[in-house]
Amino acid sequence: DHNFDSGSCFPSMIYPTALSLTPDNRLTIDWSDGRRRVYVVRELREACPCATCREKRSQPVDPLALPVLKNVQTQPLTITAMQPMGNYAYAIQFSDGHDTGIYAFDLLRQLGREAE
16 A cells, blocks of 8 residues: 655656747747746757657768758748656657657756746
8 A cells, every 4th residue: 555645756856837839939848946948949859869869860970961851841840749748758749740759857958948
């Protein structure tokens, strides 16, 4: 018979209290400690923590290779959906179709910039 108070298990857990998209296509997250961080959508996409993206980032870059862009990649990148994953992360879906990144709260706290 176990009774766990979720508040005492993770007393220092900092979590998002509000999410919003700005008119200039930035994500703003208000955090439970009173801080606010602003994220450029492209930077979130480039920091995707999924296995495929991590593997791609670890590959050496061919300086002579020219990237072939898909039509969707010529459009401004936007966030099309964000789903909470338990009490620790968000799954973010991007307009380029990528939706496998699970962004833990501690990763989101490291990314972005403190709002002015």
